[in-house]
Amino acid sequence: MDKQNIQSESAISCKSINKTYDAIEALKGVDFEVERGEIFGIIGPDGAGKTTLFRILTTLILADSGTASVDGFDVVNDYKEIRKRVGYMPGKFSLYQDLTVEENLNFFATVFNTTIEENYELIKDIYQQIEPFKNRRAGKLSGGMKQKLALSCALIHKPSVLFLDEPTTGVDPVSRKEFWGMLKNLKAQGITILVSTPYMDEASLCDRIALIQNGQFLKIDTPKNIVSQYENKLLAVQSDNMYKLLNDLRASELTSNCFAFGDKHHVSVSSEQLSINNLKETLDKLGHTNIEIREIEPTIEDCFMQLSQK
Amino acid sequence: MEKTIQHNSNKVIIAENLTKRFGNFKAVDNISFEVERGEIFGFLGANGAGKTTAMRMLCGLSIPTGGKGLVAGYDIGKQTELVKKNIGYMSQKFSLYDDLKVWENIELFGGIYGMKDQEIKEKTDELMRALDFESERNKLVGSLPLGFKQKLAFSVSIFHNPQVVFLDEPTGGVDPITRRQFWELIYDATSRGITVFVTTHYMDEAEYCNRVSVMVDGKIEALDSPKNLKKQFNANSMDEVFQQLARKAKRGD
Amino acid sequence: MMILLLMPIIQIILFGFALTTEVKDTQVAVLVPTNDEASSRIIDKLNASAYFDVVARIHTTDEIQPVFRDAKAKLVVVFEDHFGEKLRHNGTAHIQLLADATDPNAATSFTFYASNIINSYQQELMGENKNPYQITPEVKMLFNPQMKSSFNFVPGVLGMIMLLICAMMTSIAIVREKEMGTMEILLVSPMKPIYIILSKITPYFVLSCVNFATIMVLSVFVLGVPIAGSFMSLVAVSLLYIFVSLSFGLLVSTITHSQQAAMLVSGMGLMIPVMLLSGMMFPIENMPLPLQFISNIVPAKWYIRAVKAIMIEGLGITSVLKEVGVLCLMGIVLVTISLKKFKVRLE
Numbered sequence: 001m002d003k004q005n006i007q008s009e010s011a012i013s014c015k016s017i018n019k020t021y022d023a024i025e026a027l028k029g030v031d032f033e034v035e036r037g038e039i040f041g042i043i044g045p046d047g048a049g050k051t052t053l054f055r056i057l058t059t060l061i062l063a064d065s066g067t068a069s070v071d072g073f074d075v076v077n078d079y080k081e082i083r084k085r086v087g088y089m090p091g092k093f094s095l096y097q098d099l100t101v102e103e104n105l106n107f108f109a110t111v112f113n114t115t116i117e118e119n120y121e122l123i124k125d126i127y128q129q130i131e132p133f134k135n136r137r138a139g140k141l142s143g144g145m146k147q148k149l150a151l152s153c154a155l156i157h158k159p160s161v162l163f164l165d166e167p168t169t170g171v172d173p174v175s176r177k178e179f180w181g182m183l184k185n186l187k188a189q190g191i192t193i194l195v196s197t198p199y200m201d202e203a204s205l206c207d208r209i210a211l212i213q214n215g216q217f218l219k220i221d222t223p224k225n226i227v228s229q230y231e232n233k234l235l236a237v238q239s240d241n242m243y244k245l246l247n248d249l250r251a252s253e254l255t256s257n258c259f260a261f262g263d264k265h266h267v268s269v270s271s272e273q274l275s276i277n278n279l280k281e282t283l284d285k286l287g288h289t290n291i292e293i294r295e296i297e298p299t300i301e302d303c304f305m306q307l308s309q310k
Numbered sequence: 311m312e313k314t315i316q317h318n319s320n321k322v323i324i325a326e327n328l329t330k331r332f333g334n335f336k337a338v339d340n341i342s343f344e345v346e347r348g349e350i351f352g353f354l355g356a357n358g359a360g361k362t363t364a365m366r367m368l369c370g371l372s373i374p375t376g377g378k379g380l381v382a383g384y385d386i387g388k389q390t391e392l393v394k395k396n397i398g399y400m401s402q403k404f405s406l407y408d409d410l411k412v413w414e415n416i417e418l419f420g421g422i423y424g425m426k427d428q429e430i431k432e433k434t435d436e437l438m439r440a441l442d443f444e445s446e447r448n449k450l451v452g453s454l455p456l457g458f459k460q461k462l463a464f465s466v467s468i469f470h471n472p473q474v475v476f477l478d479e480p481t482g483g484v485d486p487i488t489r490r491q492f493w494e495l496i497y498d499a500t501s502r503g504i505t506v507f508v509t510t511h512y513m514d515e516a517e518y519c520n521r522v523s524v525m526v527d528g529k530i531e532a533l534d535s536p537k538n539l540k541k542q543f544n545a546n547s548m549d550e551v552f553q554q555l556a557r558k559a560k561r562g563d
Numbered sequence: 564m565m566i567l568l569l570m571p572i573i574q575i576i577l578f579g580f581a582l583t584t585e586v587k588d589t590q591v592a593v594l595v596p597t598n599d600e601a602s603s604r605i606i607d608k609l610n611a612s613a614y615f616d617v618v619a620r621i622h623t624t625d626e627i628q629p630v631f632r633d634a635k636a637k638l639v640v641v642f643e644d645h646f647g648e649k650l651r652h653n654g655t656a657h658i659q660l661l662a663d664a665t666d667p668n669a670a671t672s673f674t675f676y677a678s679n680i681i682n683s684y685q686q687e688l689m690g691e692n693k694n695p696y697q698i699t700p701e702v703k704m705l706f707n708p709q710m711k712s713s714f715n716f717v718p719g720v721l722g723m724i725m726l727l728i729c730a731m732m733t734s735i736a737i738v739r740e741k742e743m744g745t746m747e748i749l750l751v752s753p754m755k756p757i758y759i760i761l762s763k764i765t766p767y768f769v770l771s772c773v774n775f776a777t778i779m780v781l782s783v784f785v786l787g788v789p790i791a792g793s794f795m796s797l798v799a800v801s802l803l804y805i806f807v808s809l810s811f812g813l814l815v816s817t818i819t820h821s822q823q824a825a826m827l828v829s830g831m832g833l834m835i836p837v838m839l840l841s842g843m844m845f846p847i848e849n850m851p852l853p854l855q856f857i858s859n860i861v862p863a864k865w866y867i868r869a870v871k872a873i874m875i876e877g878l879g880i881t882s883v884l885k886e887v888g889v890l891c892l893m894g895i896v897l898v899t900i901s902l903k904k905f906k907v908r909l910e
Contacts, residue, residue, distance in 0.1 A: 308486075
């Protein structure tokens with residue numbers, strides 16, 4: 001009882017979690033806490049260890065060392081309790097392809113000892129979008145609709161913590177945006193959400209994020225704080241010949257780092273180097289035309305790249 | 311005949327009213343566009359808009375039910391073998407054999423495209439140097455990190471110097487730094503005259519393309535340079551352009 | 564890979580040397596009411612031949628039934644009273660060959676060999692004494708007087724089909740959930756793993772019961788194979804066998820991760836042994852000792868033996884206690900291992 005009370009302040013708590021598969025260290029000493037009612041994003045590329053972390057927290061696999069608790073319950077000893085109160089959407093939308101939309105939902109409701117009616121309020125907004133297709137087999141749904149059905153299934157028992165492992169991977173930008181809208185509504189109903197994504201632009205939609213690379217957290221903070229802690233100044237540079245520009249910027253002594261970013265190049269410069277005029281002159285001399293240089297606020301992706309290069 | 315080919319020699323891909331029907335369903339509905347030599351052509355669309363079907367037709371994997379298309383100068387309906395010989399293809403899902411070593415994969419694909427052993431050997435050395443891959447040469451592809459694999463897969467897909475390379479979501483899930491290195495490889499390939507036809511879900515990558523088309527419900531709804539598209543749709547980024555267009559979609563896949 | 568290369572080698576060796584439909588070392592019991600020289604000479608001759616192995620000597624007709632019941636012998640050679648005396652004085656004597664004809668092919672062969680051996684003894688006697696001697700062997704096929712081969716294959720098919728449905732389909736069904744990823748969600752739910760298992764095996768249990776009924780109906784009404792013994796005992800033994808097969812399927816599902824692997828393991832690990840080592844196609848008695856030993860761990864062997872005893876030979880459940888015992892033990896062991904191995908987690 002005591003143990004539970006101490007931990008019950010945070011919805012998820014992880015202490016120095018390690019996990020090794022064969023020779024690969026999937027997680028190296030992961031530490032973090034997720035508060036109740038928070039949308040917490042785990043952001044990093046494929047193979048960074050996101051799925052392993054999710055599986056440990058959903059009691060599917062055991063960590064080699066370290067402790068973790070979800071909703072105040074230990075992932076090893078109290079796994080049965082955890083399984084009663086979390087919702088989980090694995091990376092692959094795990095649905096029964098040969099059952100219809102409605103049958104899938106009914107099935108998962110039964111598995112969690114509940115009925116669709118009991119928690120219909122919670123899934124109403126999401127389910128209504130796919131209800132017109134309720135007699136269609138899950139295997140025949142589009143990616144976006146599968147995602148919605150999988151989310152409905154994960155919510156059917158009104159979980160207190162929701163685990164979403166890469167729910168937006170391979171889904172087009174429109175469906176992705178809609179999906180994040182749904183998560184916001186769920187948060188408003190008091191559900192804690194741990195979500196992972198390889199898309200850096202989704203970071204700003206989380207309350208707090210952890211940047212993960214090679215099994216390690218690079219940083220945990222609010223997206224805003226992470227951006228404000230960017231160590232250098234960031235310039236967006238444009239000219240008519242972008243490929244040459246990239247190479248010239250990289251070669252220049254006036255810059256520390258340079259990456260292509262959409263239609264601009266993001267150039268990281270230390271405060272001492274910072275001189276937009278000098279840079280412009282240099283580029284002019286190199287034969288660039290229509291040069292545009294602006295100081296900009298870094299994105300999470302800029303921060304991730306800077307942190308991962310350390 | 312002579313005339314048309316000469317006239318089109320700078321157009322590597324020509325699609326004219328290209329259509330693919332499955333029963334009553336028009337997966338690709340009467341699309342027309344041209345891609346110039348050395349261009350990076352972004353092919354965007356929501357899930358189910360018909361991108362994959364269109365790409366399959368252009369690669370000679372699927373015969374159009376209507377319209378015609380020329381890729382690398384060959385008819386995609388009739389000369390599929392010649393089309394395949396002159397293109398490269400890479401997708402996120404399948405690209406290399408995990409249980410073969412790096413050099414074995416290169417040799418295999420070089421051999422498939424009928425390259426000479428000596429040529430394969432020389433080009434392999436060159437490629438290993440360019441990618442800074444010397445130490446990975448004898449490793450199994452399955453043991454490489456995803457980003458490495460994707461870069462290697464791309465290099466292998468243009469190893470036989472095709473006129474055009476088709477990339478199907480090549481950077482999905484790749485970390486941001488490798489993703490950019492990947493695009494630098496693409497730029498490098500175009501500087502050697504290879505045309506790149508690419509699909510992606512990352513909208514910032516759409517900005518790297520010379521021209522972008524957006525498919526909605528089997529039709530091409532917009533086609534222009536990113537700059538012009540943003541102007542046309544009064545948007546700040548390609549993401550906004552895409553959102554405006556794709557929201558019109560009525561069908562799923 | 565290795566399996567694909569080794570397969571042909573193993574099969575050639577098995578079929579070429581180990582497995583043969585030829586009758587060798589058939590167990591024989593002899594009933595000799597009066598000991599005399601003639602009968603012992605015949606018995607010696609039988610024993611000396613490669614075909615027979617005299618394993619028991621009985622003295623009264625009452626003992627014949629138990630010999631077959633306990634599967635001690637396939638053939639009982641019955642000498643008539645005062646066999647030698649009659650032969651010497653009358654020049655004729657009778658021998659009865661009682662054969663277990665549940666496997667009609669084997670029965671035909673070994674009664675033929677036995678008659679030949681008896682004949683050759685007769686020839687020898689004639690040579691010695693120049694007197695016309697006449698030994699008349701009278702062949703009696705027991706349990707299957709019409710010599711129908713269906714008597715042999717019905718139990719075999721039962722043993723195979725039920726194993727196929729239960730073990731293979733169950734394992735594939737469970738592994739399919741793993742492949743689709745739905746197992747992940749089911750595990751992260753309050754549902755107890757035992758319910759997951761039960762709900763996966765129930766359909767195949769029902770299916771096997773239906774199959775059992777169909778095979779029964781077909782064999783009784785279409786093939787004309789009677790159920791000589793108690794139908795209820797037959798059902799009981801079959802349910803037990805289904806249980807063993809299901810636990811086997813469960814075990815396969817816990818050690819494999821793809822449908823293909825499950826198929827391969829249950830195919831290689833179950834189907835082939837059942838076909839080759841259960842006694843369904845090849846008499847176990849003729850196999851080399853190591854294979855005979857291995858055949859003991861094939862559940863189908865015990866099941867087929869029990870079915871033959873009950874269905875064809877009309878014996879009661881008490882006469883197959885050994886088979887039932889072995890099957891029970893196998894079931895318990897398998898189910899314990901697989902429940903232990905069925906993880907509440909993914910790895």
